[in-house]
Amino acid sequence: MDKNKIKKIIYMDYAATTPVAIEVKKEMEKYWSKIYGNPSSLHSLGRMAREAIDNARSRIAKILNCGTDEVIFTAGGTESDNLAIFGVAHKYKDYGKHIIVSKIEHHAILRPCEVLEKEGFEITYLDIDKDGIVNLEKLAKSLRKDTILVSIMYANNEIGTIQPISEIAKIISDFKFRMQNERKTLPLFHTDACQAAGFLDLNVKNLGVDLMTLNGSKIYGPKQIAILYKKSGVKLEPLIYGGGQEFNLRSGTENLPLIVGLAKALELVEKNKKFEVKRLTKLRDYFIKKILKLIPQSILNGHAIKRLPNNINVSILGVEGESVILMLDDYGICASTGSACNSKSLEPSHVIMALGKAEAKEIAHSSIRFTLGKFTNKKEINYVLKVLPGIIERLRSISAITAKK
Numbered sequence: 001m002d003k004n005k006i007k008k009i010i011y012m013d014y015a016a017t018t019p020v021a022i023e024v025k026k027e028m029e030k031y032w033s034k035i036y037g038n039p040s041s042l043h044s045l046g047r048m049a050r051e052a053i054d055n056a057r058s059r060i061a062k063i064l065n066c067g068t069d070e071v072i073f074t075a076g077g078t079e080s081d082n083l084a085i086f087g088v089a090h091k092y093k094d095y096g097k098h099i100i101v102s103k104i105e106h107h108a109i110l111r112p113c114e115v116l117e118k119e120g121f122e123i124t125y126l127d128i129d130k131d132g133i134v135n136l137e138k139l140a141k142s143l144r145k146d147t148i149l150v151s152i153m154y155a156n157n158e159i160g161t162i163q164p165i166s167e168i169a170k171i172i173s174d175f176k177f178r179m180q181n182e183r184k185t186l187p188l189f190h191t192d193a194c195q196a197a198g199f200l201d202l203n204v205k206n207l208g209v210d211l212m213t214l215n216g217s218k219i220y221g222p223k224q225i226a227i228l229y230k231k232s233g234v235k236l237e238p239l240i241y242g243g244g245q246e247f248n249l250r251s252g253t254e255n256l257p258l259i260v261g262l263a264k265a266l267e268l269v270e271k272n273k274k275f276e277v278k279r280l281t282k283l284r285d286y287f288i289k290k291i292l293k294l295i296p297q298s299i300l301n302g303h304a305i306k307r308l309p310n311n312i313n314v315s316i317l318g319v320e321g322e323s324v325i326l327m328l329d330d331y332g333i334c335a336s337t338g339s340a341c342n343s344k345s346l347e348p349s350h351v352i353m354a355l356g357k358a359e360a361k362e363i364a365h366s367s368i369r370f371t372l373g374k375f376t377n378k379k380e381i382n383y384v385l386k387v388l389p390g391i392i393e394r395l396r397s398i399s400a401i402t403a404k405k
């Protein structure tokens, strides 16, 4: 980045991760070197640590409207997702080996499913419609006697699409009711709520889920800390064995500062949710409208309304998403692209490919994601709107020249 060109960073990549809130840092502070006891120790320092964990757990349980014994701390969203998928699969494999997920799940869900396929499980990858919403009819038809788990994300990390979680829960519970004679508890329903946590309802009773993942990294909390909500009565096979912490489901000395930080972060986003959703929705819609107007041949990816208030994902045809991101970076603007690039291959985003549009590959390679957050304001958006058209024009004229050669 050219230091002379910019005065400050304009961060529009809040879906990748968020800065840790000052209040969160402050709350964590004393648990590094003052109250550092092992929560399993019987002495006073250990008991103080135990109390702090219990307190954090009950504050989180209150927000999720669940019991304290239903909140499991793990070391991140990826681990919670893995625990949900492998935990259910390995615990309930004698009842069936069929699992249903959507095609647009995070890799923390899809990769474990690929591993399970090698173990002999059968995975149904559900289609989404052109706006990115899971097809509920297909979901209902995919449920089988041997289905042990359905995992559908609450909101997508790339295109921000919000799935109808409580409707999906209803379809699953209706199916269970019909199957009642054989099995009461299966299939279980997990949702990955990492992206949703800052904006949507987290009441697990309203949602009707058995398992739910949410992490600190996306809600102004620390990274490498998350919870897996697990409805009481649901069994899981652990991923990690040892001292039996976290109800025997996640052994290892608890990471007290991060746990305390997660509780504070969740309380803060919960408190500001209503206001932030309203504020960001307005900014999002302004941003989308302007981009589509200012830049010819640009299209919105994902649903226009059923999307996270902070997500803008557009494809600008004829340019590579990566090139746009790098040029935006020259202006201090941090955005993202769906297509994960490594030195050998340019893999198009599985999410945008799943939208099933004509020219899907081109749309995927030209996609850019701006995700807004608590420090985003209209001035920042206007700045991006000022520089973006010029960047696109330059990139398009470069590719026109190379095409002629």
Ligand SMILES: *Cc1c(COP(=O)(O)O)cnc(C)c1O
Pocket (backbone or CB within 6 Å): 015, 016, 076, 077, 078, 079, 081, 106, 108, 153, 155, 156, 157, 192, 193, 194, 195, 215, 216, 217, 218, 224, 225, 226
């Ligand atoms: C970020 C994210 C994850 C992974 O969480 P980590 O805490 O980075 O391991 C999983 N699912 C979704 C939807 C995410 O956005």
